[in-house]
Amino acid sequence: MELYLPVAEMSVNWLLLIVLGTGVGFLSGMFGVGGGFLMTPLLVFTGIPSTVAVATTLSHVTASSMSGALAQWRKRAIDFTMAGVMLGGGVVGTLFGVWLFSAMRRQGQMDLIVALTYVIMLGSIGVIMLRESLASLKAYRCGVTPSRRLVNRGWIQALPFKMRFRQSRLYISVIPPIAIGFVVGALSAIMGIGGGFIIVPAMIYIMRMPTNVVMGTSLVQIIAVTAITTILQATRNYAVDIVLEGLLVSGGVVGAQLGVRAGAKLRGEQLRLLLACLVLAVGAGLFYQLVARPADVYSLSEGVP
Amino acid sequence: MKRALLATLLLIALFCILPSPFGSGGDAFAEELVSGISQDTIQITSNYTGTDIVVFGAIERAQGATGRGIVVIVRGPDEPMTIRRRDRLAGIWVNRDAARFEWLPAYYYLASTEPVSHIAPAETLRRYGIGLQSLTPTTIGSHHDPEPFRQAAIRYHQRSGLYAENPGSIDFLSETLFRTRVPVPAGVTRGQYNVEVYLFRGGEVVSAQSTPLFVDATGLERRLFNMAHNAPFFYGLACVFMAMLLGWISSVLFRHSA
Numbered sequence: 001m002e003l004y005l006p007v008a009e010m011s012v013n014w015l016l017l018i019v020l021g022t023g024v025g026f027l028s029g030m031f032g033v034g035g036g037f038l039m040t041p042l043l044v045f046t047g048i049p050s051t052v053a054v055a056t057t058l059s060h061v062t063a064s065s066m067s068g069a070l071a072q073w074r075k076r077a078i079d080f081t082m083a084g085v086m087l088g089g090g091v092v093g094t095l096f097g098v099w100l101f102s103a104m105r106r107q108g109q110m111d112l113i114v115a116l117t118y119v120i121m122l123g124s125i126g127v128i129m130l131r132e133s134l135a136s137l138k139a140y141r142c143g144v145t146p147s148r149r150l151v152n153r154g155w156i157q158a159l160p161f162k163m164r165f166r167q168s169r170l171y172i173s174v175i176p177p178i179a180i181g182f183v184v185g186a187l188s189a190i191m192g193i194g195g196g197f198i199i200v201p202a203m204i205y206i207m208r209m210p211t212n213v214v215m216g217t218s219l220v221q222i223i224a225v226t227a228i229t230t231i232l233q234a235t236r237n238y239a240v241d242i243v244l245e246g247l248l249v250s251g252g253v254v255g256a257q258l259g260v261r262a263g264a265k266l267r268g269e270q271l272r273l274l275l276a277c278l279v280l281a282v283g284a285g286l287f288y289q290l291v292a293r294p295a296d297v298y299s300l301s302e303g304v305p
Numbered sequence: 306m307k308r309a310l311l312a313t314l315l316l317i318a319l320f321c322i323l324p325s326p327f328g329s330g331g332d333a334f335a336e337e338l339v340s341g342i343s344q345d346t347i348q349i350t351s352n353y354t355g356t357d358i359v360v361f362g363a364i365e366r367a368q369g370a371t372g373r374g375i376v377v378i379v380r381g382p383d384e385p386m387t388i389r390r391r392d393r394l395a396g397i398w399v400n401r402d403a404a405r406f407e408w409l410p411a412y413y414y415l416a417s418t419e420p421v422s423h424i425a426p427a428e429t430l431r432r433y434g435i436g437l438q439s440l441t442p443t444t445i446g447s448h449h450d451p452e453p454f455r456q457a458a459i460r461y462h463q464r465s466g467l468y469a470e471n472p473g474s475i476d477f478l479s480e481t482l483f484r485t486r487v488p489v490p491a492g493v494t495r496g497q498y499n500v501e502v503y504l505f506r507g508g509e510v511v512s513a514q515s516t517p518l519f520v521d522a523t524g525l526e527r528r529l530f531n532m533a534h535n536a537p538f539f540y541g542l543a544c545v546f547m548a549m550l551l552g553w554i555s556s557v558l559f560r561h562s563a
Contacts, residue, residue: 002354004491006522006529011354011491059548066552067559108389108400116397227545234541238533242544249548253555290397297391298457299400 007241008052014247016046021251025064028252029259030266031275032068032215034061034222036193037122039248040114041282048244050111054101054192055239056248058226061194063249064256065222072216079167079213082177083220086199089178090225093185098232101189105237108301115286117191122283125197129276137269168209168217176207181221189229194222197279337365338512340502347489349522355491358518360416361484362502374417374424374505375475376435379487379518381412381467382496385445388454388461404454406442411494413437413468416485420472425508433503433510437463437470466490495520 003014020042028035036057043053072078104110159173180202184195199218203209209217234240263271340362347356360377386409389400417424421436431439437459444451462468467490475485487500498518504511522530533540 002352002491004349004351004353004522004526006526007533009492009494059544062545062548063552063555066549067556070553070556108387108403112397112399223549227549230545230548231538231541234533234544235537238537240533240541240544242529242533242540242547245544245548249551253551257555257559292398294391294398296457296460297398298454298461299389299391300458300461301387301389 003243003247005048005052005241005243007238008048008244010047012046012048012244017244017247018251020046021060021248022255022258023251024060024248025252025255026259026262027255027278028064029256029261030263031259031271032196032263033275034065034194034196034226035252036061036188037118037191037197037279038282040192041118041286050114051101051105051237051239052241052244054114054190055230055233055237056241056244057192058188058194058230058233059240059245060248060252062223062226062230064252065194065196065219065226067253067256069216069219069223072219075216077213078216078220079165079209080217080220081163082165082168082170082209082213083217083224085163085174086177086181086184086221087224089181090185090188090221091228093182093187094189094225094229094232095185096182097186097189098229098236100186101233102236112290114190115290117187119283119287119290121187121191121198122279122286126276126280126283129272129279133269133272133276137273140269168207168213170207170209172207176202180206181225184221185225185229188225189232194226196222335366336368336504336506336511338502338504338514339363339365340500340514340516342500342516342518345517346519346521347493349493349495349520349526350524351526353491355493356489358487358489359484360487360500360502361482362514363483364481364504364512367481368506370477370480372507374419374503375483376418376421376424376501376503376505377416377475377485377487378435378499378501378503379412379414379489380410380499380501381494381520382410382498383408384411384494385409386458388458390454390457402449404449404451405445406451406455406458407445408442409440409458409462411467411496412489412498413440413462414487415470416474416487417470417472418475421470424505425510429508429510433513435503437468465492467492489520493520495522 001013001015002011004011024035024039024042027038039057039060040053043057044050069078101110104113159175161174162171163174164171180199184198187193187198188195196218199221200214203214203218204211230240340360343359347358360379385405385407387403387405389403391398392401394401415421415436421430425435430436431441434440440459441455459468466488475483477483498520500516500518501513503513521527
């Protein structure tokens with residue numbers, strides 16, 4: 001049952017990791033998210049160093065996004081121009097994120113930065129999703145179709161460098177997609193996530209892309225960002241473990257397909273409510289670790305930075 | 306004449322059995338240690354979960370068990386280490402102070418006939434680096450008292466099974482033949498280890514022996530580790546390619562089954 005991870009330099013129970021990969025893959029298929037935000041904390045709980053956990057989870061996200069993107073591509077529901085523009089910001093963001101990651105690791109603040117970013121991101125997104133899904137469930141019960149709140153697009157239209165995105169039927173400035181790409185790229189490197197739960201709302205509410213191309217375009221963007229981040233993490237921090245990746249990904253891709261089938265049976269609002277609870281639970285767990293008195297206030301890292 | 310010869314032989318025999326009253330400073334009657342290990346390399350394979358090695362030895366010209374102490378030490382390669390202390394800052398535990406040590410062994414296991422403090426005075430133990438409390442590395446650029454940080458480093462390694470002191474764990478098979486089992490846990494680093502065996506008498510080292518022990522990965526594990534460090538770009542590319550391939554395969558498989 002034990003398998004030696006050559007980069008993490010430790011033995012792990014391989015069955016546990018395949019089950020973990022399948023479980024997270026199932027949830028990610030069900031909710032249509034990459035699952036990185038669940039995988040990284042869970043790997044850290046099992047004792048894998050957080051640097052390896054962050055860097056290796058990215059491949060899990062690449063793989064589970066791959067099958068989703070292929071399905072969308074067959075439906076011709078991908079705006080490659082938009083994905084390309086966002087990726088421009090994404091590459092710079094990734095470089096910045098990996099640089100910050102190494103710098104924080106030298107300072108001994110990497111764990112803190114990862115945990116804090118997680119608590120802030122998961123906390124705020126969980127609360128927004130919870131409110132939104134509760135409101136729409138209530139509206140559904142009262143028999144009212146919820147009207148989507150319109151975000152004022154005035155300031156977006158006022159920005160320069162406009163470009164035509166044929167597939168999305170949009171004529172907007174390239175600044176918002178590049179900025180969103182940058183933020184997601186940086187977060188991807190620090191948190192080991194694809195960033196779907198940031199890109200999708202941003203595409204819908206800020207850029208007002210049509211919903212049918214949002215899924216495919218965000219998946220292409222996620223694949224590209226996670227692939228680049230994996231290579232950067234491998235070259236700069238030597239933190240990607242290919243054996244761990246194999247275990248997580250083989251479980252993950254199977255779980256994701258099963259999750260998609262399970263998700264089709266649930267209503268959207270219920271799904272989002274469940275996902276919101278899950279996001280909040282992970283966030284609360286990480287927050288508790290930040291504020292609770294540690295078992296030993298001393299910690300060790302090898303090497304003299 | 307015959308009686309005189311017999312008396313001489315008896316005297317020689319007595320000399321061999323009884324502890325020498327003239328001390329043991331390098332004369333032909335001094336006790337000497339011969340030791341060995343069950344294996345001189347530990348191979349880390351894909352199913353490596355830790356192993357045991359056996360250190361055995363014999364005392365030549367033994368002079369009795371009283372006042373004798375044996376210490377077996379297995380030491381891993383020295384590595385620089387940084388210890389950080391967390392403090393509460395606005396309700397959150399944040400790493401604040403740090404102490405950097407020039408070296409600390411990655412692995413340290415000590416087996417002895419009795420607690421080392423009973424075997425020799427602290428000064429001698431420190432000189433030979435015997436016992437966890439004798440590991441006193443130099444600190445680099447540290448402005449505060451490094452002692453609590455050093456203790457924390459020892460504690461940390463003890464928790465992960467990499468440092469241990471195990472007095473009373475040396476088995477005597479006869480008056481002069483001994484052995485001890487040294488656990489080498491899964492988390493050990495690769496490199497050259499050293500097995501040191503000390504024979505003490507009256508608080509002084511009478512004889513000592515050191516044998517190297519190599520810990521290394523083999524086969525695929527070794528190749529993957531080397532590739533990750535020597536060709537990280539292609540390694541990263543391989544990781545991405547594998548993820549995409551598996552994602553694609555699963556989507557093809559499930560499309561047809563659905």
